[in-house]
Amino acid sequence: MTNISSILTQQHFEKDELVALLACEGDDMDLLLKRALEVKKEHVGPQVHLRGLIELSNICRKSCLYCGIRSDNRKVERYELTDEEVISCARLAHQLGYGSVAIQGGERSDKVFTDRITRLVRQIKEIDGGSLGITLSLGEQSEEVYRDWFEAGAHRYLLRIEASNEELYYRIHPRDERHDFHQRLGCIDQLLKIGYQTGTGVMVGLPFQTLSDLADDLLFFLRKDVAMVGMGPFIPHPDTPLYAYADQIPSAEERMNLTLKMIAILRLMMPDINMVAATANQTVDLMGREKAILAGANVIMPNLTPNEFREDYLIYPDKACVGDKPEQCRFCLDKRMESIGHEIQYNAWGDSPAFTRKHQK
Ligand code: SAM
Ligand code: SF4
Numbered sequence: 001m002t003n004i005s006s007i008l009t010q011q012h013f014e015k016d017e018l019v020a021l022l023a024c025e026g027d028d029m030d031l032l033l034k035r036a037l038e039v040k041k042e043h044v045g046p047q048v049h050l051r052g053l054i055e056l057s058n059i060c061r062k063s064c065l066y067c068g069i070r071s072d073n074r075k076v077e078r079y080e081l082t083d084e085e086v087i088s089c090a091r092l093a094h095q096l097g098y099g100s101v102a103i104q105g106g107e108r109s110d111k112v113f114t115d116r117i118t119r120l121v122r123q124i125k126e127i128d129g130g131s132l133g134i135t136l137s138l139g140e141q142s143e144e145v146y147r148d149w150f151e152a153g154a155h156r157y158l159l160r161i162e163a164s165n166e167e168l169y170y171r172i173h174p175r176d177e178r179h180d181f182h183q184r185l186g187c188i189d190q191l192l193k194i195g196y197q198t199g200t201g202v203m204v205g206l207p208f209q210t211l212s213d214l215a216d217d218l219l220f221f222l223r224k225d226v227a228m229v230g231m232g233p234f235i236p237h238p239d240t241p242l243y244a245y246a247d248q249i250p251s252a253e254e255r256m257n258l259t260l261k262m263i264a265i266l267r268l269m270m271p272d273i274n275m276v277a278a279t280a281n282q283t284v285d286l287m288g289r290e291k292a293i294l295a296g297a298n299v300i301m302p303n304l305t306p307n308e309f310r311e312d313y314l315i316y317p318d319k320a321c322v323g324d325k326p327e328q329c330r331f332c333l334d335k336r337m338e339s340i341g342h343e344i345q346y347n348a349w350g351d352s353p354a355f356t357r358k359h360q361k
Pocket of ligand 1: 066067068104105106107137138139140158159160162202203232233234235236237280315316
């Protein structure tokens with residue numbers, strides 16, 4: 001039998017040890033989560049950083065087999081926030097003391113879109129002398145576009161790899177020129193080269209995904225030495241092709257626990273990175289966000305999207321907090337974090353010490 005407590009005394013893990021940690025349950029899992037919380041407090045403290053989430057648009061040129069806003073889903077009513085709406089979300093973030101915003105949306109690569117983002121980033125940078133940090137999560141773009149956005153003032157980019165195993169990647173994406181595993185990998189390298197605080201991640205509990213795949217994902221994050229990781233449970237959406245496998249995936253509780261173990265193990269492997277407690281955690285478990293924070297995550301992305309559009313950004317069903325007003329959200333988050341011995345850090349960018357350390361060398 002594998003001795004989890006002896007694996008937990010190590011700082012580096014072999015792949016078979018990662019698989020053993022991912023498989024652990026009961027007291028062993030409690031031990032893993034407890035160790036991850038200690039390591040987190042030691043390296044990044046009990047502070048939680050905020051990124052006010054702006055869901056820019058659900059118009060997407062891609063058709064990922066798991067995503068509710070995939071271009072082939074004709075049931076979705078498509079929307080795009082106006083420039084004024086985006087800027088007013090950013091102003092609200094600033095007023096609420098969120099030090100940072102994250103603009104996320106469907107992928108578009110036409111010049112009208114990419115120039116618009118450059119303009120929006122510049123305008124957000126004009127708020128209070130550039131006090132807001134800006135994360136973008138707008139999919140795969142050319143190196144030139146990534147550079148334009150970086151020069152305009154975006155300093156973080158989130159692009160989940162979705163699967164580090166090429167075979168699995170093509171089981172959850174169509175095989176066509178829009179969905180290219182190597183191109184996605186290449187984008188992560190470009191983002192790192194340009195100097196973004198680069199984030200990546202995966203969904204946990206996908207059909208066909210094994211513990212060996214998840215262990216490889218963890219090793220991929222380590223190898224790329226990324227500054228941020230976002231991981232959340234896969235939630236089957238009825239209007240997507242992967243829904244056909246919904247009865248073959250682990251239960252919601254198992255996907256949640258597996259996500260917590262992924263977060264905890266990664267905290268041990270990369271003690272000072274930023275890790276997001278994804279909204280998907282809260283969707284499968286009412287206390288999911290708190291559990292993710294206690295397992296080692298240290299970033300939360302409260303939603304700032306105007307309420308009338310949130311129902312149309314349903315990448316998965318029953319998304320948490322769709323009806324909440326931003327002001328309520330701030331109050332609720334404060335209380336929730338306080339109840340688990342954590343504290344939200346307001347008016348700060350909340351960069352990961354991992355990134356600062358690397359760039360001070
Ligand atoms: N379009 C950009 C991209 O794909 O990188 C950013 C927006 S996309 C909606 C953000 C993330 O949502 C994806 O990286 C994916 O991991 C996650 N996502 C999509 N469908 C999901 C589902 N059914 N369950 C859980 N997460 C999902
Ligand atoms: Fe588009 Fe992103 Fe959804 Fe894929 S995951 S369909 S790229 S929004």
